[in-house]
Amino acid sequence: DAGITQSPRHKVTETGTPVTLRCHQTENHRYMYWYRQDPGHGLRLIHYSYGVKDTDKGEVSDGYSVSRSKTEDFLLTLESATSSQTSVYFCAISEGRGGVLGEQFFGPGTRLTVL
């Protein structure tokens, strides 16, 4: 998985609780992304980062926040989890060679269930 780990790999939580997912990379890639994957919707971008402390929203960012204090770590936080956030979450990284956001490589995923 191109030196990308995600933790936890599985989590069950209750509605209203905060949840933080961690993505860690050893590739020193500049760009990092959080996606969610749901049946019928495919992969959808939540947030992404183009450098330490530099982040931006994706198409489904409501209810999520992110932080990146180090190149290697990108955290996704659900401030108050809802059942609609039950999903599989993937982190991805990209080198962004030549200024073009090219090939992205994915972590193993986190399966989150919100009861």
Added chain:
Amino acid sequence: QKEVEQNSGPLSVPEGAIASLNCTYSDRVSQSFFWYRQYSGKSPELIMSIYSNGDKEDGRFTAQLNKASQYVSLLIRDSQPSDSATYLCAVITGANSKLTFGKGITLSVRP
């Protein structure tokens, strides 16, 4: 809304046949195109990238890009049961260069 469309599938082919997977995109200025393979319960894996019109071959895989018609396709020659997976088309769209994915098509290769 920049869109990437793939045939809904599923697609079933016999072992040894050519599997043809198609994808269309709406953003005319898109420049970078990718095919990912995803086995059930696993993460997407990049298998092909293509940036210029024409064909790009890598082993049994050939990616084809036609920017005028706004489609990109993936051909898998001599299909094997191990090719059974969901294939995701992805396109860099818009000025902020985000990656937009199609919903994927599931390929089943029958022994």
